[in-house]
Amino acid sequence: MTKYTIRKTDINKALKQADIICKRNGLRLTKLRQDVLSLILKEGGYVKAYDLLDELKKIDPSAKPPTIYRTLDFLLEHGFIHKLQSLNAFIGCSHPQDHKECYFLICNNCQKIEECCSKKINNVIKNTTSKNNFVPDQAVLEIAGTCQQCLN
Numbered sequence: 001m002t003k004y005t006i007r008k009t010d011i012n013k014a015l016k017q018a019d020i021i022c023k024r025n026g027l028r029l030t031k032l033r034q035d036v037l038s039l040i041l042k043e044g045g046y047v048k049a050y051d052l053l054d055e056l057k058k059i060d061p062s063a064k065p066p067t068i069y070r071t072l073d074f075l076l077e078h079g080f081i082h083k084l085q086s087l088n089a090f091i092g093c094s095h096p097q098d099h100k101e102c103y104f105l106i107c108n109n110c111q112k113i114e115e116c117c118s119k120k121i122n123n124v125i126k127n128t129t130s131k132n133n134f135v136p137d138q139a140v141l142e143i144a145g146t147c148q149q150c151l152n
């Protein structure tokens, strides 16, 4: 199992990587997309769409809800951020396109989120769904509990 956390030092790396990925795939990382991505990464944790909109308005006062949702869709589609379904919030990915599936450990106490990847879990999901003749588009796995720090 590989465990990932987004550190402040990873923000610039993640932004640079997003730029490289976009160039490679002929996508446009517009200023708006870059601004929203860096706002999410700066958060260091999860962030709600309306909080993002408030932050974005400080940069661009004309920003409206569709602005933020369209931008989030782009960032989600290309794996730069993830959506936490149980919290209806977004979190940055420090290693975009390294992985397709991942899961999240959510601390109920300090709200810290750990992004984890496990090939084993992915394989179990793949095997189980194919046994049921089902083709998954995406699997959401969010585990709520208590993190190491809060246990101590």
Ligand SMILES: [Zn+2]
Pocket (backbone or CB within 6 Å): 082, 092, 093, 094, 095, 096, 102, 115
């Ligand atoms: Zn990720």
Ligand SMILES: [Zn+2]
Pocket (backbone or CB within 6 Å): 107, 108, 109, 110, 111, 112, 146, 147, 148, 149, 150
């Ligand atoms: Zn905690």
